[in-house]
Amino acid sequence: MNAKKKKLSIIILIIAMVVVAVGGLTTAFLLNYNGFTPEAPTILDDGKNIYITTKLNDSYEKYRFRFVSGGDKFVIDSVKNTITSDEIVAGGGKLGSTYNVSVCYLAQKNGNNSEYSRAISWQCACYLDSPTVVCFEAQKVLEWDTIENADYYRVFVNGEEENYIDVNETSFSYENLTGGQRTFSIVACSNKAGYKTSIPSQSISVLHVRQLKGFLNEPRPSFNLETKIFTAYSTEEYKAVQIVLGSRFIDINSFEVEKEGENYVYRFDIKSIYEGQDLIGILPKSIDDNNVANYDNIVYYRVNTNN
Numbered sequence: 001m002n003a004k005k006k007k008l009s010i011i012i013l014i015i016a017m018v019v020v021a022v023g024g025l026t027t028a029f030l031l032n033y034n035g036f037t038p039e040a041p042t043i044l045d046d047g048k049n050i051y052i053t054t055k056l057n058d059s060y061e062k063y064r065f066r067f068v069s070g071g072d073k074f075v076i077d078s079v080k081n082t083i084t085s086d087e088i089v090a091g092g093g094k095l096g097s098t099y100n101v102s103v104c105y106l107a108q109k110n111g112n113n114s115e116y117s118r119a120i121s122w123q124c125a126c127y128l129d130s131p132t133v134v135c136f137e138a139q140k141v142l143e144w145d146t147i148e149n150a151d152y153y154r155v156f157v158n159g160e161e162e163n164y165i166d167v168n169e170t171s172f173s174y175e176n177l178t179g180g181q182r183t184f185s186i187v188a189c190s191n192k193a194g195y196k197t198s199i200p201s202q203s204i205s206v207l208h209v210r211q212l213k214g215f216l217n218e219p220r221p222s223f224n225l226e227t228k229i230f231t232a233y234s235t236e237e238y239k240a241v242q243i244v245l246g247s248r249f250i251d252i253n254s255f256e257v258e259k260e261g262e263n264y265v266y267r268f269d270i271k272s273i274y275e276g277q278d279l280i281g282i283l284p285k286s287i288d289d290n291n292v293a294n295y296d297n298i299v300y301y302r303v304n305t306n307n
Contacts, residue, residue, distance in 0.1 A: 036114045041120060050084065050126065057081075061108050065101065066104070069100070076092075085125060097124050098121060099123075101119060101120050102117045127199070131188055131201045150188035153170070156184065157177065157183070178291060180290045181206075187200050210291050211292055212236070219233045223280055231267050234264050242283055244282065281300045
């Protein structure tokens with residue numbers, strides 16, 4: 001009986017020792033294991049810069065952002081809970097590449113870091129620099145410096161999203177735009193993946209007085225003496241013109257006009273005003289104070305009265 005009690009006591013002692021050992025291992029594991037998982041990072045875009053951020057946690061020393069794209073993998077450690085796309089590119093990110101981005105918290109003591117968060121997908125991108133524009137009003141030209149990685153520039157007129165002109169050069173002439181108060185802004189654009197359109201430049205406001213182009217010397221105007229139909233050509237369409245007969249400038253508001261190729265063809269019936277003059281002149285009529293006729297650019301046709 002005593003032998004059985006002694007054996008039972010030994011078994012109980014062994015079990016107790018195992019329990020204590022397991023408990024110690026469990027305690028050590030719990031002390032060295034941090035099961036906290038951060039929330040997935042968030043992408044922020046204010047139209048000027050792109051940021052990746054995670055929830056602030058003052059219990060940890062740093063934040064580790066992990067980027068994985070196929071076999072490409074790198075991390076960025078930061079004392080801040082937010083990093084910029086410029087920092088990501090400097091840390092190894094490739095513009096245009098798509099990464100799975102996750103984050104963990106870094107503790108002071110090794111082994112106490114948090115787990116990584118759920119990953120989000122993000123295409124590495126940054127904004128192009130914004131142009132700084134200079135206006136030369138006398139020449140009716142806007143100019144700006146070349147923007148690195150820009151393939152072309154978009155000129156917005158009067159702040160209207162649908163009213164723009166794309167140019168490949170670093171200058172823009174507004175000479176041929178309709179006259180009036182005009183406001184311009186310019187953005188840099190790229191065809192390369194990862195480069196986002198810049199924010200608009202500063203606005204440039206000008207009072208644009210436009211001289212109408214007038215009529216062409218080639219093709220030459222023509223006049224049919226029998227029908228008294230005068231024909232002239234222009235690259236622009238006008239609603240009113242002036243026929244010049246001698247010293248008279250006669251307003252003409254009714255006429256035929258049609259597009260032929262790149263030119264507009266105008267036909268005027270002037271039998272009611274033509275009195276045998278040997279010169280017939282033509283110019284567009286001023287539309288308003290900002291869209292004016294150029295009286296130094298009258299196109300004349302000499303009538304051949306011998307036919």
